[in-house]
Amino acid sequence: MDIDHVxxxxxxxxxxxxxxxxxxxxxxxHGRLVARQLDDAHIVIRADFDYRDLILRQHPATFSVxxxxxxxxxxxxxxxxxxxxxxxxxxxxxxxxxxxxx
Numbered sequence: 768m769d770i771d772h773v774x775x776x777x778x779x780x781x782x783x784x785x786x787x788x789x790x791x792x793x794x795x796x797h798g799r800l801v802a803r804q805l806d807d808a809h810i811v812i813r814a815d816f817d818y819r820d821l822i823l824r825q826h827p828a829t830f831s832v833x834x835x836x837x838x839x840x841x842x843x844x845x846x847x848x849x850x851x852x853x854x855x856x857x858x859x860x861x862x863x864x865x866x867x868x869x
Contacts, residue, residue: 768846768847768849768851768854769807769846769847770792770804770807770810770846772846772851773794773802773804773810773846773854773858774792774794776855776858777794777801777802777858777862778794780794780796780801780858780859780862782796782797782866783795783796783801783862784796791803791804791805791806792804795865796862796865796866797865797869799813799865799868800813800865801813801858801861801862801865802858802861805843807846808845808846808847808848809843809844809845809846810843810844810846810854811836811841811842811843811844812841812842812843812844812854812857812858812861813840813841813861813864813865814840814841814842814857814860814861814864815840815864816840818857818860819832819840819841819842822842822853822857823842825853826849826850826853828845828848828849828850829844829845829848829849829850829853829854830842830843830844830845830849830853830857831843831845840864842857844857
């Protein structure tokens with residue numbers, strides 16, 4: 768998976784819009800973060816703590832939580848070495864989480 772694939776997936780989610788700042792993209796649902804590009808091979812995805820714990824256990828080679836995100840509802844996905852299906856599921860789950868705030 769690469770950032771273009773993420774862009775296509777996120778762009779297909781109803782109400783999600785892409786923005787770019789300083790050469791890095793983010794995708795938001797009604798202004799609320801769904802995912803943000805960290806570099807060419809990593810994105811941070813919004814995830815509630817229970818779901819984050821689940822995907823960390825199920826896909827440790829795909830997802831991680833650096834110290835700076837430990838207290839936030841975020842998980843980092845490795846696009847180059849991770850499970851593309853798990854990343855796709857996490858993006859959809861982030862979108863559903865942000866939609867539930869409506």
